[in-house]
Amino acid sequence: MSAAFVSEPATPQGRLGIEVQALQFAYNDAPVLVDINLNVAEGEFVCLLGPSGCGKTTLLRLIAGLDLPATGAIFCNGSAIQGPSLERGVVFQNYSLFPWLTLAQNIELALSKSHPQHDKHWRHKYAEDCLARVGLAESASQYPSLLSGGMQQRGAIARALALGSPVLLMDEPFGALDPINRAKLQDVVLEVWAKPRKTVVFVTHDVEEALYLADRVVMLGSSPGRIIQEIVVPFGRPRSRQLFKSREFGVLCERIDEHFREDILQRIEADSGIDAYREVN
């Protein structure tokens, strides 16, 4: 590995934000995730990258506490995860907002749990502030169904922002968006991540998106889901889209693709090996 791919630790303290230890998860006896060990430093931006069905969404749900692992444990800021917590905000691919509430009401509902000490008036003001930060100042009283997919995702990000969670989990939040909105929202995410600095775990199947956003890319292979490689992204910040044209970026993309190809090849060989063994017996 060349020196170019080594970067400084994400935070000077290097404290652990999320720690996944020897995690296994099965769904109806079919293994979905095996032997997952993953450390995310406090304030680090990590992308989980992998093809559909590799269990990256499952891993994110486990970190969120929406599902519980069969074996192994997940720690967030030192304590084991027992269920969902306001400490970890989540943005889903879509459907993060309740369609019967306006954008502001959606955020106010979130605030009623995360900031119970404040009154309604304060919550409404704060909801408007959060919406303004993601460029939705004008749409506070709109219902989600009247908004575009991009605006709905901005709303979902605003809600996560309002919760003030130190950890932000995002499950392919821009998977359904067109390239232009996608690019805009990637920058919104980077901005939200930076101040105040949060730990982010971001699930995507888009290599360029992962490299543009992350400090570190964790590659997951499928059947069953497992970590095949971790790559520290060597690019400094702030990043611009000029990055996509650089030779280094191209090389890194190529390297990631190569890892996935190799993994698929190994899987196929392993499977046919088993078949051959069965035929002999």
Added chain:
Amino acid sequence: MAAFGSETNLAVSSTLSAAAQLPTTNRTRPRSPDFPLPKALRIQGKEGILFIAGIILLWQFVSTAIHFSGKYLFPSPVLTARTLWASLPELLLGTGYSFLILLPSLVFAILLGVAWGLVVGTTPALNRMFSPFARFASPVPPTIYIPYAIALLPTFRTAAGFVVFIGVFWPVFLNTANGAGALPQHYRDNARILGLEKTEYLRRVVFPATLPYIFSGISVGLVFAFIMLTVAELFGASNGLGRFVQLYADYADYPRMVAGILYTGVVVWISMEVLERIKKRALFWLK
């Protein structure tokens, strides 16, 4: 976290829940017809009125044709309309009496059916406890309770109120419980992420998400309410819409009786229209 329970389906095979289907869309998109009407009949949006006009014409024709057997057994539309107009004060008063029984029972049955349906639909243990009973009790045709209710309860009002309640409660409860049990996973996930407590979860998430099912239940329940009430009134009321029809049948005053039937139809139709308006307003967020 087991706090919200898991999706459970109250599998009650009954005609009451068969009507419980999510309204697929609120938009009415003009669609080119598969079988266009002949050009002479093609008046945009007037097909329904034309059909009713046809029925009235047929009615007029038949009543004229069988005139000899006594116009009072099969009154013509004109005679019925005249009688209806003359009986209107009496009918309006009857509507008032009927609604005095209907509305409190309807409201109470809806409140209880929705509340209990939401709780049972989201709590697997309660669902296991209650659904065998519901499976047994809900398909019993509620009209069958009427004679006993009248015998058992002190006044006609309480008896009629009780049977209306039974008729409304089951469809509302079953639809609500099914809807709450079939709550989309992403709503649950979101509620859990936000850390909502059970009561808040029921009030702010499950209830609005289940509203399409609840309205299906209320639509069925409202029809049942009118059936129950008018049938009960046939048995033993001293006033009300069903009583009006029964009274003039006893006196063989068939023009009045037919007028009463028509008038009752209009009242039910208007009630359904009002419900439809409320539903459209409440479900504005459905795409």
